[in-house]
Amino acid sequence: MYQLKYDENKKVIIQIDPNGKKTTIADDFPSKPILSPDNKKAIYISPLEWECLGSLYLYILETGYITELISPDKEQNIPKYADWIDDDNIVVIIGHGMGTIEVGGNVFIYNITKRKLKQITEYPPEVQIYQININNEFMELIGIKYTDENFNEYIKFKEKIQINQTI
Numbered sequence: 001m002y003q004l005k006y007d008e009n010k011k012v013i014i015q016i017d018p019n020g021k022k023t024t025i026a027d028d029f030p031s032k033p034i035l036s037p038d039n040k041k042a043i044y045i046s047p048l049e050w051e052c053l054g055s056l057y058l059y060i061l062e063t064g065y066i067t068e069l070i071s072p073d074k075e076q077n078i079p080k081y082a083d084w085i086d087d088d089n090i091v092v093i094i095g096h097g098m099g100t101i102e103v104g105g106n107v108f109i110y111n112i113t114k115r116k117l118k119q120i121t122e123y124p125p126e127v128q129i130y131q132i133n134i135n136n137e138f139m140e141l142i143g144i145k146y147t148d149e150n151f152n153e154y155i156k157f158k159e160k161i162q163i164n165q166t167i
Contacts, residue, residue: 002064004042006032013044015064025066026057031082033059038087041112043069045079053078053097056090058112069110070117072097080105083134088113089167091120091132091139104130104143109166120166127157139163 003016004025013026013033030046042059053072056079059065070092072078078097081104085091088111095105107120107129121129121141129143139161144154 002061004033004059004061006030013046017064025059028052034083036084036087040087043082043084043090045082048080051098055079056082056092056110069112069115070094077105081130081132082110083132085109085134085139085163085167091134092117093129093132095128102128104128107132107139107141107161111167118166120161126151129157134163137163139166 001018005014005016007014011029012024013030015023015025026044026046028047029049031044031048033042033044035042040061042061043056045054045056047054053076055068056070058067058069070079076097077094079092080095081093082090090110092108092110093105094108096102105128106123109118109120126146127143129141131142133140141159141161143157145157146154
């Protein structure tokens, strides 16, 4: 079984193979890997840095296999946050990767078995989701809602979505 180690100081992900050999697999400011509930897979975004176009990756701990799940699109929309809902489904925030007003984006579900991305929210640009808290039945979406035309002033934004209605 392979292992992943996240070096907080260097901002790199290190793979440790079954023989103990260490290899850096992401050295461009990746997010900390998040293990699936069954501890057999991990996901991470790389790079996850301001105005960098990152991708969402899946890492299989049994084999050390890495695959890109979501890459930047033509409009420079990128994954900005990801977490596991269950062993097959990942919740992902996708938004525009450039600029200072787009701190988040809309919410999607990615099914790794079907390799299918499904959009869950369709907020206008003034609503930016940047965090999701998951419990057994609900996803709590946390973000901001801009209140002026220049996107300078905002209020906090929260919404709860039932998980079983999204998968």
